[in-house]
Ligand SMILES: Nc1ncnc2c1ncn2[C@@H]1O[C@H](COP(=O)(O)OP(=O)(O)O)[C@@H](O)[C@H]1O
């Protein structure tokens with residue numbers, strides 16, 4: 001057999017190879033849209049890319065520098081095989097030391113420059129990546145802050161944590177790692193291909209013969225790895241959601257002796273994630289050796305052709321094939337196969353990053369349900385007159401929680417809400433500050449519809465003390481001032497005195513600096529309540545809204561709470577839900593609710609005379625107290 005017999009074969013293989021390269025590029029770019037299926041995507045790639053680029057925009061100059069540096073590092077991949085080929089040639093001939101030295105020095109300098117370029121490039125990218133990451137995180141967090149109570153209720157905390165922590169990371173990795181490598185690999189493939197072509201047509205054709213197989217493997221690989229990626233992602237979100245919920249609820253788990261069952265549930269999720277990871281590794285584990293096998297085959301083909309003497313020192317189209325060409329080709333082949341393999345893997349990771357991006361954008365696109373209308377006004381001062389006019393409200397459409405509720409509170413008055421559990425007391429209180437928006441009717445503050453008032457300005461004048469007091473980890477002081485630097489320690493102490501919190505604070509070794517652990521779990525329910533009073537009063541609200549905790553509170557603290565409540569009633573307008581009717585006996589008005597409707601209203605004496613529901617409730621408590629005393 002001579003070289004001219006295998007030449008047509010090489011040409012054929014080469015053409016097939018070239019076409020499959022075009023095919024893989026087309027496949028990767030065009031099919032991406034449908035690819036979405038694997039990741040449950042709704043947005044178009046282009047849409048995601050445009051939005052991501054917005055985050056990269058401030059760093060365009062840096063990206064350009066990175067691009068230039070990248071070209072330098074690519075130069076090494078293309079020049080070094082040629083140099084080594086030359087060196088081989090020099091070595092095999094009768095060589096002069098000085099010439100060899102010159103080449104070695106050139107080689108070494110290119111190597112050093114390329115290493116330095118890669119180093120600078122990755123440093124710059126990491127920095128940009130971190131900046132993009134933190135701005136994405138900030139945006140996501142601030143956006144979550146703007147969501148309404150209703151929207152927050154519908155999103156599991158664990159999911160949000162995954163969005164802010166993991167998904168933003170995936171996106172930043174795309175900028176720092178994927179994007180650049182993707183471009184770099186494309187350049188390397190083209191560069192190496194051109195270099196090979198210039199060096200020798202025939203050997204290039206031979207290398208191309210192997211490309212269709214790579215394409216085949218890649219297509220199969222992508223299919224499997226996409227599935228694997230998705231499973232890992234879903235598993236991670238699942239575990240995060242489970243963890244955040246169950247770590248908060250750990251005490252309940254212990255109280256109800258459900259440790260084993262919860263552990264089993266966790267184990268199952270954990271194993272599912274482990275398996276998903278396993279599969280992912282397995283897929284990669286198959287793909288990489290396959291490509292490596294192709295690489296080895298092509299190298300063997302190269303050696304075979306040269307060893308059989310077909311190529312050695314043959315002339316073709318004016319090109320001589322000799323040892324130097326062979327050495328260079330040997331090196332080029334690996335530089336050609338590597339980026340192809342990387343591309344296949346990176347396109348997948350890119351898809352996965354896009355999926356993360358889409359998840360974050362979905363959160364960012366969730367329009368806050370409660371926002372300022374365009375013509376809202378700023379209120380510098382409010383008197384504290386509140387009016388509900390035929391208010392209808394439902395958390396879920398159609399299930400009315402409040403029906404046609406109307407009442408009036410004059411400035412400085414204290415109004416109490418009474419009614420059985422679930423009658424809508426908490427709901428009424430949360431509507432006044434627009435934690436939720438009502439469906440029908442009007443809520444007026446000083447005669448102005450609250451929808452016409454800027455939300456931040458509205459909430460500034462209200463002090464909301466919610467049913468479950470939430471303390472942040474930090475100190476007592478930080479929980480009272482809530483990052484308002486203008487409040488002095490003196491004011492804090494005064495307020496604590498006022499609400500009777502000093503009684504227990506003074507017993508703490510560190511006083512105001514005493515550590516508050518997550519959710520304030522190192523304080524009793526009563527103490528937490530007193531701290532929440534202090535927190536509210538220190539911000540000097542015009543209207544105070546108090547939903548008293550139902551938790552059991554020791555008698556001593558209860559007396560303190562009663563006392564501080566009575567004092568607070570004199571500060572300004574106060575809306576209160578109290579469970580001991582004696583607390584609210586002196587309220588200016590008592591509103592009795594039943595199943596979301598007002599059934600009675602008036603002051604204590606008027607309501608007792610009515611002998612209606614309030615009378616019943618009062619007699620019930622009165623008898624209970626008599627019993628307790630007796
Ligand atoms: N976030 C919510 N989503 C859906 N329904 C709710 C929500 N909060 C309360 N409800 C329902 O609204 C009704 C009134 O609740 P609530 O105002 O908390 O009663 P109360 O404070 O008088 O005990 C209850 O039937 C309760 O199930």
Ligand SMILES: [Mg+2]
Nearest residue numbers: 425426467547
């Ligand atoms: Mg309630």
